[in-house]
Amino acid sequence: xxxxxxxxxxxxxxxxxxxxxxxxxxxxxxxxxxxxxxxxxxxxxxxxxxxxxxxxxxxxxxxxxxxxxxxxxxxxxxxxxxxxxxxxxxxxxxxxxxxxxxxxxxxxxxxxxxxxxxxxxxxxxxxxxxxxxxxxxxxxxxxxxxxxxxxxxxxxxxxxxxxxxxxxxxxxxxxxxxxxxxxxxx
Amino acid sequence: xxxxxxxxxxxxxxxxxxxxxxxxxxxxxxxxxxxxxxxxxxxxxxxxxxxxxxxxxxxxxxxxxxxxxxxxxxxxxxxxxxxxxxxxxxxxxxxxxxxxxxxxxxxxxxxxxxxxxxxxxxxxxxxxxxxxxxxxxxxxxxxxxxxxxxxxxxxxxxxxxxxxxxxxxxxxxxxxxxxxxxxxxxxxxxxxxxxxxxxxxxxxxxxxxxxxxxxxxxxxxxxxxxxxxxxxxxxxxxxxxxxxxxxxxxxxxxxxxxxxxxxxxxxxxxxxxxxxxxxxxxxxxxxxxxxxxxxxxxxxxxxxxxxxxxxxxxxxxxxxxxxxxxxxxxxxxxxxxxxxxxxxxx
Numbered sequence: 001x002x003x004x005x006x007x008x009x010x011x012x013x014x015x016x017x018x019x020x021x022x023x024x025x026x027x028x029x030x031x032x033x034x035x036x037x038x039x040x041x042x043x044x045x046x047x048x049x050x051x052x053x054x055x056x057x058x059x060x061x062x063x064x065x066x067x068x069x070x071x072x073x074x075x076x077x078x079x080x081x082x083x084x085x086x087x088x089x090x091x092x093x094x095x096x097x098x099x100x101x102x103x104x105x106x107x108x109x110x111x112x113x114x115x116x117x118x119x120x121x122x123x124x125x126x127x128x129x130x131x132x133x134x135x136x137x138x139x140x141x142x143x144x145x146x147x148x149x150x151x152x153x154x155x156x157x158x159x160x161x162x163x164x165x166x167x168x169x170x171x172x173x174x175x176x177x178x179x180x181x182x183x184x185x186x
Numbered sequence: 187x188x189x190x191x192x193x194x195x196x197x198x199x200x201x202x203x204x205x206x207x208x209x210x211x212x213x214x215x216x217x218x219x220x221x222x223x224x225x226x227x228x229x230x231x232x233x234x235x236x237x238x239x240x241x242x243x244x245x246x247x248x249x250x251x252x253x254x255x256x257x258x259x260x261x262x263x264x265x266x267x268x269x270x271x272x273x274x275x276x277x278x279x280x281x282x283x284x285x286x287x288x289x290x291x292x293x294x295x296x297x298x299x300x301x302x303x304x305x306x307x308x309x310x311x312x313x314x315x316x317x318x319x320x321x322x323x324x325x326x327x328x329x330x331x332x333x334x335x336x337x338x339x340x341x342x343x344x345x346x347x348x349x350x351x352x353x354x355x356x357x358x359x360x361x362x363x364x365x366x367x368x369x370x371x372x373x374x375x376x377x378x379x380x381x382x383x384x385x386x387x388x389x390x391x392x393x394x395x396x397x398x399x400x401x402x403x404x405x406x407x408x409x410x411x412x413x414x415x416x417x418x419x420x421x422x423x424x425x426x427x428x429x430x431x432x433x434x435x436x437x438x439x440x441x442x443x444x445x446x447x448x449x450x451x452x453x454x455x456x457x458x459x460x461x462x463x464x465x466x467x468x469x470x471x472x473x474x475x476x477x478x479x480x481x482x483x484x485x486x487x488x489x490x491x492x493x494x495x496x497x498x499x500x501x502x503x504x505x506x507x508x509x510x511x512x513x514x515x516x517x518x519x520x521x522x523x524x525x526x527x528x529x530x531x532x
Contacts, residue, residue, distance in 0.1 A: 154462055
């Protein structure tokens with residue numbers, strides 16, 4: 001109990017520092033061996049984020065539907081009143097306008113950028129033809145939009161309206177596909 | 187005065203001699219050299235050909251061998267003929283090639299086993315095929331594609347014209363940007379897509395057809411399979427479908443500002459308040475579907491032997507139909523079958 005050697009050892013141990021950080025060169029190796037602790041996400045926060053995302057999506061969809069639907073002008077109530085229901089409302093497409101959600105717009109912009117890049121590789125005559133055709137599509141789109149504004153219940157115009165923006169996307173895709181480097185095309 | 191005149195005459199001669207001195211070596215540099223390569227090949231294998239510029243002529247023969255002849259200019263480094271398994275590859279290697287052009291032109295005459303299928307990649311090189319029974323897949327930028335294909339056809343060009351006969355094709359897919367498309371024969375499934383090229387097709391019985399153009403006019407002669415489906419779209423190009431026999435199908439034709447002309451069926455309904463017209467009716471048993479959609483292009487539907495547009499079915503026309511389809515008992519059915527199913531009011 002009264003061993004002077006033992007006392008001295010205790011004293012020595014007591015003098016040692018409580019914490020000793022490992023030398024810097026050891027830390028990367030230690031860090032690699034440490035098990036990765038998964039961050040726990042608060043389920044309430046997760047549910048709130050999901051709810052918010054759903055609300056945003058629903059709002060965007062509603063906005064797109066309302067925005068895409070042709071507006072009925074005050075001068076046309078009689079016209080609409082005389083229009084027989086060509087199709088039950090349930091079978092009509094909710095919106096025929098080009099989607100405006102962020103992912104679609106981003107994809108479309110990317111495709112258009114690619115189209116412009118590939119277009120620059122073509123000879124001027126072909127390029128001019130493609131530009132002319134793009135102008136034809138856009139003109140048709142504008143003409144149909146105007147006609148639809150004055151005759152919003154026309155199913156023909158609605159369908160033509162829808163197919164016109166498809167035409168532009170199809171043209172982009174067509175040009176991009178046709179101008180892929182020869183050996184990489186599938 | 188005469189001294190000045192003779193000086194001018196001499197300078198003219200000097201110019202011609204200098205020009206000749208420049209042109210002769212240049213033409214020697216570009217003188218063509220003969221090519222002759224051959225390799226044993228699978229009689230039903232796949233032959234892959236790659237050429238940037240010039241022309242490729244492919245002919246089928248009864249030997250199990252691929253033979254490459256022809257000539258190439260100095261820009262062509264070599265013509266590799268290699269193979270592995272069922273595939274034989276003919277690759278024209280140029281000294282300096284860039285993606286959309288080349289300094290090396292090769293005119294190849296390639297003999298392949300008749301039952302081979304072909305996979306051809308070209309840039310500005312023209313392509314011609316005959317006597318090959320297998321499928322054809324060809325891609326070109328500005329080169330023309332022509333000849334007769336024995337099997338299915340898949341062709342894509344930017345500005346190159348496609349002019350093919352494909353009597354045995356059951357599947358046809360042709361895409362061009364500004365190249366014209368002319369195809370004779372073939373049925374089953376057809377997918378034709380052009381931006382501004384003119385399309386002329388003479389097809390056999392079609393079960394599934396899709397024809398699309400922006401400004402190119404399309405004229406398609408076809409027989410509709412009993413439950414066939416045809417979809418045709420254009421923006422400003424005209425679309426004409428000429429059936430070889432009265433099709434039993436449901437028709438839906440619509441146009442924004444183009445004319446709809448039909449030599450059978452009812453008259454199209456025009457929008458009451460603005461542009462836009464539609465023709466929708468069912469003919470016969472109506473298992474098939476035919477849909478045409480144009481913006482400013484005209485749409486035309488007709489049957490071989492019937493020429494009057496926008497007329498209701500008359501006794502005379504039905505007599506003509508009877509000549510196309512010699513079932514006398516069908517006349518009454520046709521008469522009952524032609525009915526308007528869409529009284530859309532525009």
